[in-house]
Amino acid sequence: MSAITDLRNQLVSVLLRTGPGKPTLCEGWNTEHMVAHLVLRETRPDIAAGVVIPPLASRTDRKTEELAGQLTDGRSYMEAVEKFGSANAPQRKNETVDYGMNFAEYVIHREDVLRGSPDSTEMNGAESRIEGENERIWKTIGSQGKMFAKDYPDGLTVVGTDDDGEPAYGSKTLREPSASSRVSGLVQKVVKAPSTGEHVTITGTPLEILLYLFGRREAANVRISY
Structure with missing residues (x-):
């Protein structure tokens, strides 16, 4: 199958x-x-x-x-x-x-x-994943994650780890800081998403990152850094 x-x-x-x-x-x-x-x-x-x-x-x-x-x-x-x-x-x-x-x-x-x-x-017990699931999710984040990057006007990077928190999948920058997010004043007001003034990095397994990007933030086991 x-x-x-x-x-x-x-x-x-x-x-x-x-x-x-x-x-x-x-x-x-x-x-x-x-x-x-x-x-x-x-x-x-x-x-x-x-x-x-x-x-x-x-x-x-x-x-x-x-x-x-x-x-x-x-x-x-x-x-x-x-x-x-x-x-x-x-x-x-x-x-x-x-x-x-x-x-x-x-x-x-x-x-x-x-x-x-x-x-x-x-x-459901220790529900297993399908074969190669995290690898597939990582590719999906690369292709679909940009849809969610609009919520991060100052930039968004994701770092994929294995279940032990060790680097395993590298990193992907889903959004670079926009020109309007680098300036203050009236120009900043045109940015739809709130600006934190900092590039956001989300670290976790591909599954946990996917959950976070899809709005399941409280359930996702990720680390957020700026």
């Missing part, structure tokens, strides 16, 4: 072992909300579009809540997880497209469930 298929199957296994009613790292979402989101994302893109198109967000939120409300019992929840796992989504027909669209999404949502509560962590 391909890496993206392995990761999808792993996400399915984590969701099934955890079951409904367990908190996730997504505020206000239990595991049934996560399953609803994944099912809609890959079977009803017209509804899921609100995730990236703000005017449609309220409809997406409403439909997600409605479907989640139907998944609070074990059987319905299990059927929905299996529906996600076997969905005939168009992007799955092309492995490259499937990987590009879903790799980071699946990793993040797997961790949303695994780290959502002590119960979820215990039920």
Whole structure:
């Protein structure tokens, strides 16, 4: 099987072992909300579009809540997880497209469930990663991390380590300081993200850095330096 298929199957296994009613790292979402989101994302893109198109967000939120409300019992929840796992989504027909669209999404949502509560962590045990996962995440950070670098107008560098904190993946500068962040006064006001006046460096394993960049800052085990 391909890496993206392995990761999808792993996400399915984590969701099934955890079951409904367990908190996730997504505020206000239990595991049934996560399953609803994944099912809609890959079977009803017209509804899921609100995730990236703000005017449609309220409809997406409403439909997600409605479907989640139907998944609070074990059987319905299990059927929905299996529906996600076997969905005939168009992007799955092309492995490259499937990987590009879903790799980071699946990793993040797997961790949303695994780290959502002590119960979820215990039920899944020492959940293994797919083969070469950190190497794949490191490449993903290089290609997609720039999307998040806009929040760091004074520059952003990431340093990848192994699980013991030893340098393993080198470093990537995702954003150099912008010209407007180097000056003060009225010019600084045009920068959308708040300026700290310092270049930020995030150090950790690729997985932890990815979690931090995707907004799971409290759950991510990283070191921030300036």
